[in-house]
Amino acid sequence: MLIRMGGWRLAYFILHFVVLYYILFRPSVRRKCGYYLSHRFPGERTARRLLSSYRLSLELGKVLIDRAIVGILGVDRISASFNNLDILNGLISERKGVIFLISHVGSWQVALSALHLLKIPFNMVIHREEGDVDRHYFEHRSMERPYRIIDPEGFLGGTLEMIEVLKRGEALCIMGDRLFGNLKNTLSVRFLGENALFPFSAMKIASTSGAPVVVLFPYKESTTGYGVKLAKVIRVPEGLGRSGDHFLPYIEEYVRALEDFTIEYPFQFFNFYDMWKK
Amino acid sequence: MSRDYPFLIEQRGLDLMNLNEELKKIIVKDLFLEDITWDQIKDDAPLFGEGLGLDSLDAVELVVIIQKHFNVEIKDMDEGRIAFQSINSLASFIKERQSS
Numbered sequence: 001m002l003i004r005m006g007g008w009r010l011a012y013f014i015l016h017f018v019v020l021y022y023i024l025f026r027p028s029v030r031r032k033c034g035y036y037l038s039h040r041f042p043g044e045r046t047a048r049r050l051l052s053s054y055r056l057s058l059e060l061g062k063v064l065i066d067r068a069i070v071g072i073l074g075v076d077r078i079s080a081s082f083n084n085l086d087i088l089n090g091l092i093s094e095r096k097g098v099i100f101l102i103s104h105v106g107s108w109q110v111a112l113s114a115l116h117l118l119k120i121p122f123n124m125v126i127h128r129e130e131g132d133v134d135r136h137y138f139e140h141r142s143m144e145r146p147y148r149i150i151d152p153e154g155f156l157g158g159t160l161e162m163i164e165v166l167k168r169g170e171a172l173c174i175m176g177d178r179l180f181g182n183l184k185n186t187l188s189v190r191f192l193g194e195n196a197l198f199p200f201s202a203m204k205i206a207s208t209s210g211a212p213v214v215v216l217f218p219y220k221e222s223t224t225g226y227g228v229k230l231a232k233v234i235r236v237p238e239g240l241g242r243s244g245d246h247f248l249p250y251i252e253e254y255v256r257a258l259e260d261f262t263i264e265y266p267f268q269f270f271n272f273y274d275m276w277k278k
Numbered sequence: 279m280s281r282d283y284p285f286l287i288e289q290r291g292l293d294l295m296n297l298n299e300e301l302k303k304i305i306v307k308d309l310f311l312e313d314i315t316w317d318q319i320k321d322d323a324p325l326f327g328e329g330l331g332l333d334s335l336d337a338v339e340l341v342v343i344i345q346k347h348f349n350v351e352i353k354d355m356d357e358g359r360i361a362f363q364s365i366n367s368l369a370s371f372i373k374e375r376q377s378s
Contacts, residue, residue, distance in 0.1 A: 156326065156337040156355075156358065156362070157333075157334030157337075159334045159337050160337060162338075185333065185334075201334075204339075208342055242335075243310065
């Protein structure tokens, strides 16, 4: 209702007060921001940290509003630019599928709207839990789902489905910075000064299927505009075997790119859990 | 009914037994399983989870292994659901695909 009547201006205006309330009166919100901020800005004092928590939460709020705007007012209300379509079309023509390794930055849903020009089906590996407050933009009104969802909690972690879609030459989007279930399939890599766990399943699937791994970072560049940065194309050799150690160099490539992104856009990294927990 | 019928049953049983053994050896070798030998793997134990202890990423590897050694493709999740229950079910799946 708010977005329909007042558009993004009114929604953004009210957002400032909502975020201020949460930062001042909800310690759990400050704590969740602190996991990342204490690593990104290790020397910050209390007042400065409060300001950083506010900025980080505000950016997240804007992304959620943008997503709702796309769903309620239409995809043309937010522009998304991507300058590397020729590179991606080249990778698609190899007919091994493409793995898009995405992260909790910017808005991957808006990024997908920039990638519709690729004209291949998209498959997202995501797990929705009861209590998740965010909604996909197409859920705001009865729109056709623009991508197929593969549940990592499904049969054999959805891995057979993932291989299946790559064999058909489709796109597979996997979150590179979020763990699901088995810690066995993770590697410890230095991220923002301390070791954190990252899943290597995307690299393993790339090694099995021969699909290239494309590291994408969608970021908010203006009030109504997003950019999508193609940070890296990672080629994982086939037949690397079972041990996670073989995938370490490729995960490190991804983590370095993610770290570079957080340096360039410090308030657009939205992973609000303790990645560094021992 | 041909008098060869019981022999065929026996032959098919023997083939499956050999295939089971071959599968176990291949799985241990190609998946680099270190804490188990092929003869410790039970024919009817689940491959994933509490049985042999393989995980979802091993399933990806197993698809490739089966194709490489037996030229049998596990095309989708439905086939995987049937084939990946145990050594017995995997052997039956391979046998069926090879004979069709």
